[in-house]
Amino acid sequence: MESPGGAALTIVMLVLIVFVVIVLVRAVRIVPQARAGVVERLGKYQRTLNPGLTLLIPFVDRLLPLLDLREQVVSFPPQPVITEDNLVVSIDTVVYFQVTDPRAATYEIANYIQAVEQLTTTTLRNVVGGLNLEEALTSRDQINGQLRGVLDEATGRWGIRVSRVELKAIDPPHSIQDSMEKQMRAERDRRAAILTAEGTKQSAILTAEGQRQAAILKAEGDAKAAILRADGESQAIQKVFDAIHKGNPDQKLLAYQYLQTLPKLAEGSSNKLWIIPSEVGEALKGIGNALGGTAMDPRSGDLFGPSEDTGKQPAS
Secondary structure, rough: OHHHHHHHHHHHHHHHHHHHHHHHHHHEEEEEEEEEEEEEHHHHHHHOOEEEEEEEOOEEEEEOOOOOOOOOOEEEEEEEOOOOOOOOEEEEEEEEEEEEEEHHHHHOOHHHHHHHHHHHHHHHHHHHHOOOOHHHOHHHHHHHHHHHHHHHHHHHHHHHEEEEEEEEEOOOOOOOHHHHHHHHHHHHHHHHHHHHHHHHHHHHHHHHOOOOOOHHHHHHHHHHHHHHHHHHHHHHHHHHHHHHHHHHHHHHHHHHHHHHHHHHOOOOOOOOOOOOOHHHHHHHHHHHHHOOOOOEEOOOOOOOOHHHOOOOOOOO
């Protein structure tokens, strides 16, 4: 049976062991990567812990909750904003920020996320309040730049760096949305009508140009064809003329050919009256001389001799 003194010693040893374990747990701290911790000694800022293993003085040093040094993204709920033309729009914002100074983020501001949200809301109302609805919808980059500049300047002393501010959505009132849709639909219809008219105009111009070119080409073709026909007829006449002269025709052949041409003058159903040239008499005289003194009356077609004409022989 264990004596009372031995039991008390055992209890003391157990208490010491528990105390040592607690001291070791409070003294040894491991800070993860991309985290930072602020150490207070007797309630006063002592130092900032970097990632890795560190030792603290138990019951003297106190480690505050670790801060995340990575870039953080915070999406704020829609905020009603009044534009310059007195329209209420709902704007959603997204802020990208990063803690750069754990000490300032701990002691300079109580809740930096809430502070960034409120500052974003007030700055957004100031910026958008100076723009009308159309400018607010089309000037997102300008609004983002102004918001980032104001937030970065204000949060710098809090140990926070604002890298980006984005407008996630700008929602105008439903009545304005309906009016904008009607306006866009009318604009699209107007552009479609203009394009259709332009197409019709270009089609008419091209058609007229094509007809003009076709008429010009046809006229040029007709002119060239007429020139070629005239050249052909000229060459044919020239060849006939050369052939006649090369054949050395006499008076008999020429008179006979002349008589063969006369019937062609009476061809056609519309020829009711035709006139005999005065040269026909000379041609018939030539034929009469060729036939041995017998001639033909060009009016009656009767043959007569030299005694029937004048009663005299023609002078030789």
